[in-house]
Amino acid sequence: QSALTQPPSASGSPGQSVTISCTGTSSDVGGYNYVSWYQQHPGKAPKLMIYEVSKRPSGVPDRFSGSKSGNTASLTVSGLQAEDEADYYCSSYAGSNIPLFGGGTKLTVL
């Protein structure tokens, strides 16, 4: 099983919007509506930001949104804030196999 493909970096200025992609296959991202996104600040455990493609856990700002088209899922952060600077990982259920993670995207707020 290969990891999901994410761009290594993304950036935007405060107030702007940034979209991070996550590409898999029909056996994972494209086959299930179980894509998650995690935010990780340095030295901290990952935090769930989006689950089941587009749902936000309680407490996650609505600036964070998720979507999916075919084998590619996306995370959009609108109204960028300094505290959004972090690493972001996507993950997808893959049936009875081990779920897959993306390689991670470092989001920089300029």
Next chain:
Amino acid sequence: QVQLQESGPGLVKPSQTLSLTCTVSGGSISSGGYYWSWIRQHPGKGLEWIGYIYYSGSTYYNPSLKSRVTISVDTSKNQFSLKLSSVTAADTAVYYCARARTGTIAWWGQGTLVTVSS
């Protein structure tokens, strides 16, 4: 609110077995519906699923680690454990325990750094 806490040695010698335990509070492992997971992160790198266990004892392991991994559960103590045998420096990583469902991890432990070195 569910809390998970990893415990175990922070230093393991090469060729030995890495052993970690995750203690769960605020929820029962036996309640079902969740997959109790181990995930690791090599220094400066991305996340890697190691495997997971259901309360019944059913396990799923990452094929790349399957020959060296054992995950077990002790419902009486509300704990689950990871054993990784024949470790090398490549197994140096932060190890997280977590609660997952259909690939979604809502609850993570804080993580514990395990260094493999003589």
